[in-house]
Amino acid sequence: MTTALVTGAQRGLGLATCELLRGRGFEVLATSRRDPHHPLDVTSDESVQHLAQQLSGRVLDVLVNNAGIALDGFDERVAARTLDTNFFGAVRVTDAFLPLLSPRARVVMVSSGMGELSVLAPPLRAKFLDPGLEREGLFALMHAFVDDVAHGRHAAAGWPSSAYSVSKVGLNAFTRVLARERPLLRVNAVCPGWVRTAMGGASAPRSVREGAASIVWAATLAEDGPTGGFFRDGHPIDW
Numbered sequence: 001m002t003t004a005l006v007t008g009a010q011r012g013l014g015l016a017t018c019e020l021l022r023g024r025g026f027e028v029l030a031t032s033r034r035d036p037h038h039p040l041d042v043t044s045d046e047s048v049q050h051l052a053q054q055l056s057g058r059v060l061d062v063l064v065n066n067a068g069i070a071l072d073g074f075d076e077r078v079a080a081r082t083l084d085t086n087f088f089g090a091v092r093v094t095d096a097f098l099p100l101l102s103p104r105a106r107v108v109m110v111s112s113g114m115g116e117l118s119v120l121a122p123p124l125r126a127k128f129l130d131p132g133l134e135r136e137g138l139f140a141l142m143h144a145f146v147d148d149v150a151h152g153r154h155a156a157a158g159w160p161s162s163a164y165s166v167s168k169v170g171l172n173a174f175t176r177v178l179a180r181e182r183p184l185l186r187v188n189a190v191c192p193g194w195v196r197t198a199m200g201g202a203s204a205p206r207s208v209r210e211g212a213a214s215i216v217w218a219a220t221l222a223e224d225g226p227t228g229g230f231f232r233d234g235h236p237i238d239w
């Protein structure tokens with residue numbers, strides 16, 4: 001049986017993704033902060049390592065990094081917390097579960113159109129698009145954002161006043177870096193669209209199932225499917 005692990009699966013897009021994957025015959029490990037069987041807080045090294053150890057010996061065919069937050073306000077604390085969940089959380093989980101992934105596993109980063117590179121000033125955009133960018137350089141950029149916010153110079157440095165946007169810019173860049181590091185894996189970022197969840201709010205045009213279908217598309221790609229891309233509803237979109 002093919003097995004998928006999904007983060008932030010208690011509600012919203014994570015929950016709907018699990019339901020759709022189960023409907024397609026997957027065994028789904030639905031993880032969340034409060035799950036009694038597969039507890040996973042993506043901001044905690046201890047929690048992530050504990051679950052990876054608990055699952056050692058298992059083979060994962062799909063990893064969906066869905067857990068995310070969109071906090072109100074904008075200051076150093078919001079910037080640090082947002083990046084720790086949406087960016088470093090996905091990195092932490094991916095790295096911990098890489099040894100469990102099957103050689104051609106699908107890795108899905110649940111991103112957002114708000115992470116398009118157009119939110120950055122051109123010189124900063126060029127740094128993210130540099131084909132030579134590796135994880136150390138990317139982590140340094142993410143830390144520089146928090147530092148620039150703390151010192152009141154983020155706008156001058158070319159960042160937007162949205163930690164959420166920057167976290168998804170980073171997640172998209174990590175998608176490209178991981179795809180280069182692991183060419184056999186199918187690693188893609190997905191925008192689910194604007195979806196009616198606790199995060200998206202009641203006015204969003206898309207149902208949770210419509211958004212989750214976009215995620216499931218990338219989770220069930222053919223073996224020769226794309227890698228290192230950014231997609232909505234199965235169609236490539238701009239970085």
Ligand SMILES: NC(=O)c1ccc[n+]([C@@H]2O[C@H](COP(=O)([O-])OP(=O)(O)OC[C@H]3O[C@@H](n4cnc5c(N)ncnc54)[C@H](OP(=O)(O)O)[C@@H]3O)[C@@H](O)[C@H]2O)c1
Nearest residue numbers: 008012013033041042066067068112194195197198199200
């Ligand atoms: N809704 C939209 O319009 C939209 C658009 C673009 C992208 N997205 C992305 O889609 C993903 C899911 O969002 P959603 O709309 O389904 O929002 P949601 O209903 O607020 O769900 C977010 C999920 O993330 C989990 N989470 C937050 N922090 C976590 C942590 N430290 N460890 C583990 N899980 C954590 C939450 O768990 P708890 O239940 O424990 O809080 C919850 O299950 C996010 O990455 C979001 O950025 C959403």
